Amino acid sequence: MASSSLTKLLFISSLLVASHLCVFADVEGAAEKTVPIAKGLSWQFYAKSCPDAESIIRKELKKIFKEDIAQAAGLLRVHFHDCFVQMVTGQESRPISG
DSSP: HHHHHHHHHHHHHHHHHHHHHHHHHOOOHHHHHOOOOTTTTOTTTTHHHHHHHHHHHHHHHHHHHOOTTHHHHHHHHHHIIIIIIHHHHHOOOOOOOO
């Protein structure tokens, strides 16, 4: 059950982060031109197919955090450590061989 909750949390939080990136890109205008994006990805992916994605994700995250606030800390660690580092460096984490 914990694994299922974590998987659900990671999926929902990834969508939330992506939707916020889209909002910031729209506000700042230049972000779409300056931030490299991988082939096949789009800043406006959910704009037409699911315009309510951000509100749906926010609602689900509020439920998860209400049940277990520690999930918020885990989510921050995932996005600002693992995902953010990979996004900035363009590299995957690899074990150090010794």
